[in-house]
Amino acid sequence: MNLRHLAYFAVVAEELHFRRSAERLGxxxxxxxxAIQALETELGARLFHRTRRTVALTEAGHALFDDARGILSRVEMAKENVWQTVSGQVGRLRVxxxxxxxxxxxxxxxxHAYRTQRPGVQITLRELSSLQQIESLDTRELDVGLLRLPPEAPASVHELVLTPLFEEALLLAVHAGHRLAKKRAVCIADLRGEPFIAYPRQAGVALFTQMLALCEKRGFTPEVVQEAQQASxxxxxxxxxxxxxxxPASLRAIAVPGVVFxxxxxxxxxTTLYIAHRRGDANxxxxxxAELAATVQ
Incomplete structure (x- = not known):
């Protein structure tokens, strides 16, 4: 059934006047x-009783009018849903x-800013290491990632759009009674021979590989005596x-007695935090x- 013909029929059924209907439709x-004749031919039924003075719906016309309003309403709803999806108003976002x-x-x-601006979007948050995020973006299990770049990132990182969000300092976290706690500032060379607590090497955490690179640049390999999966x-x-x-300096937010930074x-x-998404993605x-993230301070 031709939707244009159906829309014309609905207007005539509302106006019950062909001249006014034509004016309304332009x-x-x-x-x-x-168009009405073609629709009647297709359906094999008369839809209007027409005289010189009046236009009235037939029984078949009344039956079609009820369905036509529902069909046309659903068509408009479908158009709106597509527009909202394309415009980013609805759908899902995996971060x-x-x-x-x-x-x-x-x-x-x-x-909070994104959820306020896009309440119709279902946002799913997944805690993953930077390397896991790069892999998940490549396999389309994520749509966008907040990550740090490992010194040796996989080749798939070149398929991503990476926007730096902010840079923060690395700090030394140390027991309050440690000799280095008495210094206002420490250099990496001062850490030679110190036991380290770090994220697991195999976890794909960019901060681990950065720590390793910083120490090796000063001529020593850090001795990791204890691993921890979580920052806390x-x-x-x-x-x-x-x-x-x-x-990173943001971990100062974890206030633990006996620890100084x-x-x-x-x-x-x-260390720099980036926002990443696939290059050329239609999402x-x-x-x-990503654009919102670049504006949030």
Whole structure:
């Protein structure tokens, strides 16, 4: 059934006057009459009783009018749904984030701002290491990621649009009674021979590989005596005096008695948080989320 003919029929059924219906539709009466005739021929039933003075619906016309309104309403709803999806107003968005990035004040501000602007979008948050996020973006299990770039990133990272959001300093987390706690600032070379608490090597955490690279640049390999999957666990273990840890400044938010944070004087001890999404992705929600992230402070 031709939707245009059905729409013409619905207008005539409402107006019960061909001239007014044609004016409302912005056409002349001739094509309107032809459209109604074509619809009647297709259905094998008369839809209107027409005289010189009056137009009235037949029984078949009444039956079609009830269905036509529902059909045309659903067509408009379908158009609206497509528009909302294309414009990023509805749908789903799968966002990856690292454990440490969730502790930055930036993270809750971004998520709250997006949910406020796009209440119709179902947002799913997944805590993953930076390397896991890169892999999940490649396999389309994520739409967008908040991550740090490992020094040796996989080749698939070149298929991503990476936008730097902010840079933060790395700090030394150390027991309050440690010799380095007495210094205002520490350099990486001061950590030679110190036991380290760190994220697991195999977890794909960019901060681990950065720590390794920083130490090796100074001619030593850090001795990791204890691993921790979570940032809070890492800080908590530092309080035991088992070792020292290099952490982003946002982890200062984890206040644990007995742990102090010291600045690093080296000029290469910063870490950058990026927002990443697939290059050329048709998902407008990912692009909008990335654009919003660049404006949130």
């Amino acid at each position: 056409i002349t009466q001739a094509p309107l009459s032809l 990856g984030f690292t454990n440490s990035s969730s502790l930055s004040p930036f993270f809750p501000r971004l998520i 666990t890492l800080i908590g273990l530092t309080a035991t005096g088992l070792g020292v840890a290099l952490v 010291r600045e690093l004087s080296d000029d290469d001890t910063t 407008s929600r990912a692009q909008q989320f």
